[in-house]
Every structure is written in C-alpha cells, then in structure tokens.
Amino acid sequence: MRLLVINPNTSRGVTNRIREAADAMALPGDRFTTLCPAYGPELIVTEQDAALARQAVVDTVRGFKGPCDGIVLASFGNTGADPVRALRPSIPVVGIASAAFATARALGGPFGIVTFGKGLVPGLQAKVDEAGLSDALLGISCVAGEEFGDPGEVQTRFRSELEALCADMHQRGARSIVMGGGPLAGMARSLAPTCPIPIIDGTQAAISLIRAVAAPRGDHEPRRAAAPAET
Known part of the structure; x- marks a missing residue:
C-alpha cells in the first residue's frame, strides 16, 4: 500500500512525529511518504491558520507525483479534506x-x-x-x-x-x-x-481505515519494506 501522509502544519518536529507514527503501522511492501507544506502556519489554531493551511495542503498534493493508494491528512481539522478529495477522487482521503x-x-x-x-x-x-x-x-x-x-x-x-x-x-x-x-x-x-x-x-487509525478499503494499484514495482519518508 502506498500512502501519502500530510502534516498540514509546517513544523518539521511534528512532521517527524507523524512520520514515526505512520511508519510504525507499515507492513512489508508498504511505502509511506510523509510531507509537510512548503508554507503555512507552524501549528493550526485559528480559522485564519486553517484557511492558509488548506491551500498549502492542496498545493502539496498537486506537487506529489508518486503512486498513491490513499492520503492521510494528519491534523484534527481534517485540513483540506474536501478539496483534496475533489483533486484525487479515485482514492480514499482520511483526516485523523x-x-x-x-x-x-x-x-x-x-x-x-x-x-x-x-x-x-x-x-x-x-x-x-x-x-x-x-x-x-x-x-x-x-x-x-x-x-x-x-x-x-x-x-x-x-x-x-x-x-x-x-x-x-x-x-x-x-x-x-x-x-x-x-x-x-x-x-x-x-x-x-x-x-x-x-x-x-488519529494517524494510525486513519492508516488502518485506509488499509481496510484501499485497493493497491499495481504498478509492477517489486514489494519492499516501507521506505524512509520524505520531509
């Protein structure tokens, strides 16, 4: 299973925490890529923070070119869920x-x-x-x-x-x-x-939920252990 896990905040420390939580759920053959946006709030607290982070999340998804069976949005605002679903309608998009x-x-x-x-x-x-x-x-x-x-x-x-x-x-x-x-x-x-x-x-619950419903899209890559995530 190939997942894109996005921290909608720009904190690298938080992104590392999310990556570690996600990687702990990896099975042989999984590839999880954890990213945070290039711009936006370090932590989403206000509605203004959320509005900026939503656009940053969409831009991050647009910029990701790898194969993907599902997307985890790792903030409790489910930040960007609706526009990301519109952008990637064929795969599950789950907020934590x-x-x-x-x-x-x-x-x-x-x-x-x-x-x-x-x-x-x-x-x-x-x-x-x-x-x-x-x-x-x-x-x-x-x-x-x-x-x-x-x-x-x-x-x-x-x-x-x-x-x-x-x-x-x-x-x-x-x-x-x-x-x-x-x-x-x-x-x-x-x-x-x-x-x-x-x-x-929430991050691990989202991965479990996607694993239950996502159908891996075979791209004929050899199965491998989960690769180190990008930050």
Whole structure:
C-alpha cells in the first residue's frame, strides 16, 4: 500500500512525529511518504491558520507525483479534506479526526479527548459536534497553561501531565481516549501500558481505515519494506 501522509502544519518536529507514527503501522511492501507544506502556519489554531493551511495542503498534493493508494491528512481539522478529495477522487482521503472519532464510536460508550493546549479545545469540540458525537464526549482535558513552546516537543515536555490526564479520564468513566492534535502522533502507543482503556492515535487509525478499503494499484514495482519518508 502506498500512502501519502500530510502534516498540514509546517513544523518539521511534528512532521517527524507523524512520520514515526505512520511508519510504525507499515507492513512489508508498504511505502509511506510523509510531507509537510512548503508554507503555512507552524501549528493550526485559528480559522485564519486553517484557511492558509488548506491551500498549502492542496498545493502539496498537486506537487506529489508518486503512486498513491490513499492520503492521510494528519491534523484534527481534517485540513483540506474536501478539496483534496475533489483533486484525487479515485482514492480514499482520511483526516485523523474523522478516523479517531470513528474508532471511538466503534468502541462505544463515553470517550474523552486529551490534548496539550487550551487554544485547541474549541476546534476539537467543533469536530466532535461535526461528527455527531457530542452526547458521547465525556470531556476535553488539556495541559494547564497557555504556552506550549515547540509543537514538535510537546510529547516530551508534557508527558507526565498527559499521562495523568489520561488516567483521570479513565477514572471519570471514559471507555476510550482520543489524543487530540497532530503533535501527539505516536504517543498513544507509549502511553498504552499506563492506561487500562484504549488510547486512540488519529494517524494510525486513519492508516488502518485506509488499509481496510484501499485497493493497491499495481504498478509492477517489486514489494519492499516501507521506505524512509520524505520531509
């Protein structure tokens, strides 16, 4: 399976996190290419950020010339999903919020979201509402404070706080937890041993969803292990 995984933010650190999370899902023969746009916000927080990032994502897809069986949009705004689907109508295009919430819905029961910045909460709530899961959402918990620094380093900087927030969400009755935000890609797996309920990684959920529905388009290339992603 050949996937294009796009970080709609321009943070190289976040792109590396997303690449690592994606590559952890690779099977023999898969080729995953992870890219971020050449321009746009380092982190999408405001609607103005999102508007600029949407165009940047479309330009990134236009510029990618390799074979592709599906596209993952690795931001919780599902940034650029509609125009990218219009551009590549023959392959699945999945945003990580859609994939994460579909997984939470399938698991059933109340779920929670854990994230790293207060400024992200309104956008996450809007995506929950859009997905029709408001009644199932137990709450959105975030690290205290307004400043989180380099988005590529939030996993390291706030690991203990994020772990505690997951534990609290479990104690409150959540049946599953969504890690909210592209910068948290890959963290669900490292936190799983400390939490008795499923922790959902949007990037990995999106790859699983595409794997279930995408038909590889044979181009007669030999099968190989997943190639190092481009950044």
